Amino acid sequence: MNMSDSERTRPVIERMGYTWTDNEEEADLLGILACSVRQKAIDKVYSRIHKWNKRKDRQNLLTFLTGCILPADKVKFMKLFDIVFPMSELKELPEMISQYGIVTPAGLQQTPETLVYHNEKLTELRQKTNELKLNEHIFDFWHINPEYTSHFEAFVPIQNGCDKFCSFCAVPYTRGREVSRPSKEILDEVQSLIDRNYKSITLLGQNVNSYGLDKNGNEIGFPELLRKIGEMGKKSGKEFWVYFTSPHPRDMTGEVIEVIAQYPNLAKQIHIPIQSGDDKVLIKMNRKYSVDDFRKIMKTIRTLLPEATVFTDIIVGFTGETDEHFENTRKIMDEFRFNMAYIAQYSVRPGSTSSRWEDDVPVHVKKQRFHTLTEDLMRVSFENNKKMIGRTYRVLVRGKERNQQFLAGLTEGKINVRIPSTDESLIGNIVNVKITTATEFSVAGEII
Amino acid sequence: MNIRGNIHKVVNIRDLTESTYVLRMEKKGLKFVAGQNLNIGIAGDTERRDYSIYSAENDDYLEILVKEVKDGLVSKRLRKLKAGEELDVDGPFGFFTIKEESRQAGKFLFIASGSGIAPFHSFARSYQKLDFKLIHGIRHSNEAYEREHYPEGQYVSCVTGDNNGDFKGRVTEYLRLNPPDNNTLCYLCGNVNMIYDAFDILKEKGLPSENLFAEVYF
Numbered sequence: 001m002n003m004s005d006s007e008r009t010r011p012v013i014e015r016m017g018y019t020w021t022d023n024e025e026e027a028d029l030l031g032i033l034a035c036s037v038r039q040k041a042i043d044k045v046y047s048r049i050h051k052w053n054k055r056k057d058r059q060n061l062l063t064f065l066t067g068c069i070l071p072a073d074k075v076k077f078m079k080l081f082d083i084v085f086p087m088s089e090l091k092e093l094p095e096m097i098s099q100y101g102i103v104t105p106a107g108l109q110q111t112p113e114t115l116v117y118h119n120e121k122l123t124e125l126r127q128k129t130n131e132l133k134l135n136e137h138i139f140d141f142w143h144i145n146p147e148y149t150s151h152f153e154a155f156v157p158i159q160n161g162c163d164k165f166c167s168f169c170a171v172p173y174t175r176g177r178e179v180s181r182p183s184k185e186i187l188d189e190v191q192s193l194i195d196r197n198y199k200s201i202t203l204l205g206q207n208v209n210s211y212g213l214d215k216n217g218n219e220i221g222f223p224e225l226l227r228k229i230g231e232m233g234k235k236s237g238k239e240f241w242v243y244f245t246s247p248h249p250r251d252m253t254g255e256v257i258e259v260i261a262q263y264p265n266l267a268k269q270i271h272i273p274i275q276s277g278d279d280k281v282l283i284k285m286n287r288k289y290s291v292d293d294f295r296k297i298m299k300t301i302r303t304l305l306p307e308a309t310v311f312t313d314i315i316v317g318f319t320g321e322t323d324e325h326f327e328n329t330r331k332i333m334d335e336f337r338f339n340m341a342y343i344a345q346y347s348v349r350p351g352s353t354s355s356r357w358e359d360d361v362p363v364h365v366k367k368q369r370f371h372t373l374t375e376d377l378m379r380v381s382f383e384n385n386k387k388m389i390g391r392t393y394r395v396l397v398r399g400k401e402r403n404q405q406f407l408a409g410l411t412e413g414k415i416n417v418r419i420p421s422t423d424e425s426l427i428g429n430i431v432n433v434k435i436t437t438a439t440e441f442s443v444a445g446e447i448i
Numbered sequence: 449m450n451i452r453g454n455i456h457k458v459v460n461i462r463d464l465t466e467s468t469y470v471l472r473m474e475k476k477g478l479k480f481v482a483g484q485n486l487n488i489g490i491a492g493d494t495e496r497r498d499y500s501i502y503s504a505e506n507d508d509y510l511e512i513l514v515k516e517v518k519d520g521l522v523s524k525r526l527r528k529l530k531a532g533e534e535l536d537v538d539g540p541f542g543f544f545t546i547k548e549e550s551r552q553a554g555k556f557l558f559i560a561s562g563s564g565i566a567p568f569h570s571f572a573r574s575y576q577k578l579d580f581k582l583i584h585g586i587r588h589s590n591e592a593y594e595r596e597h598y599p600e601g602q603y604v605s606c607v608t609g610d611n612n613g614d615f616k617g618r619v620t621e622y623l624r625l626n627p628p629d630n631n632t633l634c635y636l637c638g639n640v641n642m643i644y645d646a647f648d649i650l651k652e653k654g655l656p657s658e659n660l661f662a663e664v665y666f
Contacts, residue, residue: 283647351496
């Protein structure tokens with residue numbers, strides 16, 4: 001989501017006359033699109049702004065912060081950054097900067113009266129941004145033409161916000177309520193990407209498969225949106241893959257899976273976060289589904305999409321998680337045979353419901369569970385990947401590996417593929433690769 | 449950022465015990481399904497909390513049941529509010545609700561500890577013909593919050609701290625002695641340890657997962 005947001009941030013800043021630089025030291029305007037999912041990510045923001053503020057003694061520098069920010073952090077960030085605003089207000093950034101005031105040495109020569117004026121405007125600006133509803137102008141944000149950073153992969157936001165209030169999560173407090181983007185806009189953007197021969201299109205939302213539910217029947221739902229995109233793909237005759245993230249199991253209906261099965265362009269790769277394999281932990285997390293419910297979804301996926309890969313998210317060390325609870329999570333790794341799991345050690349998110357409960361799983365236990373589950377994942381993933389040996393897959397070539405002797409690609413199911421080739425003209429194309437070897441998290445093969 | 453919702457003015461506050469109270473506020477047309485909750489803070493403040501809606505769907509006001517938490521940032525300050533003061537209200541949220549088709553034909557067991565009774569109060573007041581039994585685990589019998597609001601015989605207080613309740617002991621002890629039928633829809637709300645223990649008892653008795661619904665408060 002942050003990557004997609006940055007693709008809309010860049011054109012707004014460039015239209016103000018700024019030019020992009022990769023050299024932080026020479027920048028006049030520095031900004032951060034924050035992520036509050038884990039404390040580590042926010043710690044990096046604190047560290048970075050402290051570093052930037054030290055430079056203000058010797059050069060003019062304006063800083064801004066946007067993205068996902070918890071209320072508790074926002075109060076602190078307002079004292080550290082020049083401008084803090086919700087992503088939905090991105091279109092107002094030029095106005096915010098013009099109202100800000102002192103940005104040049106010439107500005108420092110102003111009379112005290114002018115300085116008071118600027119300070120009053122600044123206070124007013126801060127008050128205004130403090131009161132903004134999180135999603136107030138999200139539609140304006142979606143109307144910004146993005147500057148895609150890749151010529152073959154794109155992210156299309158379709159939904160913003162979350163109403164699920166999982167107890168461990170800060171997203172409802174950083175992104176606001178679920179809002180669906182008008183389907184016409186989404187379909188127009190996807191069509192434009194198809195016309196420009198994009199190969200991988202990912203539909204984005206904090207609850208991507210809740211699409212349309214907030215419109216009370218005045219908008220199509222997620223299965224229908226996928227169906228329309230599938231029809232667009234069929235009509236184009238082109239080969240490309242459409243993915244979606246992040247879905248919630250509550251809204252993962254059989255209809256969604258049926259639609260994916262019907263259209264080749266709808267990628268046979270499902271990302272569906274389970275978070276825990278224990279019913280009691282799921283209750284405490286307020287996920288509002290049981291392992292049995294998840295099992296039914298997996299059965300539908302395995303029946304209708306037998307070749308699909310399944311990715312998931314898991315949190316270990318959630319408050320109150322016992323060894324028994326954790327063993328149940330280990331069991332589902334084997335049962336559901338996930339191709340990939342994004343495993344996180346629980347960290348308290350200020351403002352979330354669980355922040356008021358004791359974070360009672362010791363750090364060393366969280367670490368141990370993380371390593372144990374990662375080993376389980378590696379074993380299962382390796383077994384999955386070995387089954388690919390000898391078979392040919394369509395692979396999107398994405399770039400060169402660091403050692404420059406190999407190209408890196410992804411199968412439709414998003415399995416990493418290593419290809420012994422230096423032919424950069426293949427980047428951005430889908431090619432046939434026969435798999436020859438496998439490792440825990442990747443396979444390698446020859447182009448045929 | 450503040451999740452800025454809508455401003456609802458306080459109508460009144462009525463005390464139920466020394467530490468528990470019901471806060472009534474303007475409804476302002478807010479529609480909800482019984483069992484849902486609101487995210488509430490004092491207008492202008494960043495601290496917010498989620499509270500189950502205590503009032504009925506058709507009441508022309510909104511109510512929440514609040515237990516003052518020791519060192520709590522919000523529960524103590526809400527109690528000091530006067531009529532006319534403003535709350536910032538977002539919602540309703542949540543899925544701890546009863547499907548319409550179940551309300552007519554289903555048999556329900558509501559199991560609450562302490563202030564976890566709030567959503568069940570809303571169920572009972574919203575759906576007059578609901579076939580339910582409510583088991584309420586409390587320390588003292590004076591915490592049988594507004595038991596007169598429930599039909600005679602349908603509210604059972606399980607009291608651990610004195611002998612003036614309907615049952616002396618924990619909710620889970622009552623449950624072991626009085627298990628529900630396997631086709632009963634069981635809703636649990638309140639303390640996580642109570643929920644876990646009750647969950648185990650109900651699963652042991654053979655209740656299927658799809659008949660169990662839970663909301664953890666603390």
